[in-house]
Amino acid sequence: MKRREFIGGAGGAVLSSLSWPIAARAQEKVRRIGVLVAVADSDAEVKANVAAFEQALQKLGWIEGRNARIYYRWGGGDSGRIRAQAKELVSLDPDVILVSTGLALQPLLQETSRIPIVFTQIVDPVGAGLVASLARPGGNLTGFTVAEFSIFGKLLELLKEVVPHMTRAAVILHPDQKPQAGMLRAIEAVAPSLRVELVASGVRDAAALERAIDQFAREPNGGVVVLPNPVTDGNRGLIIAMAERHRLPTAYFLRPSVVAGGLVSYGPDLADQFRQAATYVDRILRGEKPAELPVQQPTNYKLAINLKTAKALGIEVSPTLMARADEVIE
Secondary structure, three states: OOHHHHHHHHHHHHHHHHHHHHHHHHOOOOEEEEEEEOOOOOOHHHHHHHHHHHHHHHHOOOOEOOOEEEEEEEOOOOHHHHHHHHHHHHHOOOOEEEEEOHHHHHHHHHHOOOOOEEEEEEEOOOOOOOOOOOOOOOOOEEEEEEEOOHHHHHHHHHHHHHOOOOOEEEEEEOOOOHHHHHHHHHHHHHHHHHOOEEEEEEOOOHHHHHHHHHHHOOOOOEEEEEOOOHHHHHOHHHHHHHHHHHOOOEEEOOHHHHHOOOOEEEEOOHHHHHHHHHHHHHHHHOOOOHHHOOOEOOOOOEEEEEHHHHHHOOOOOOHHHHHHOOEEEO
């Protein structure tokens, strides 16, 4: 063999060996992941949760633009828009869909019984008929529950402990979400022993929310329990401002409301739930069936108190309650 031919052949072999990983990456299948969120993309808490989901996916080897493509759809807290977004997302035929809250899950289930779905922020999926059991959900659906109904009774108990003179409480809920009725029943179950009269206020938008709080605040010795849903989550700032204006002690399910100026919260870490959801998305993309992945429940709830807000309302939080708190914001 001539020297020139040898060099040419060797160079070709080297180039071929170098190009092989590039070719392999180019041929790597891109998996499609849909994400349907009920609220608007301007919600800071939800954006943080979604970021936690993306980061967890990356750690599991799913890189946007390389072997994964994530399609986001945001509902803006509007039922009609959520239905339209669910339909559009299903039409993209993703390999798996992550969905947050029951308001977004219900229209999604009306669009597909085939595409695997991983949910977060769902209450009592067995009672709602979404899954056959927590251990073996069956069908195309699995995920992570946000709480048992009894937890919402604890919100009223907590508020009464913070404000012993409270005799009235407004419960702000979404009338179109079935789990909200179960949350309300849990609160109603403990109200008599606390000697608190309840006023259930169903709201579908910010205007209704504002009217409900304004009307409730006309009488003294009141407090507010805010149930989690796209309307209350999407109008967190409005609720906090109105509670401050009317000097209403208010209990929330999720910590971000307390960080933003709310009085007290008791609930799970949603960012952690989104990180766990990424592990289920990963397992489904690698061949496991949602029907065989057990629905998981929170194992840890955290109590947060905003001491600055308490002082502004003239409330002195007991040392016992302060000692129980996982987080005190001053």
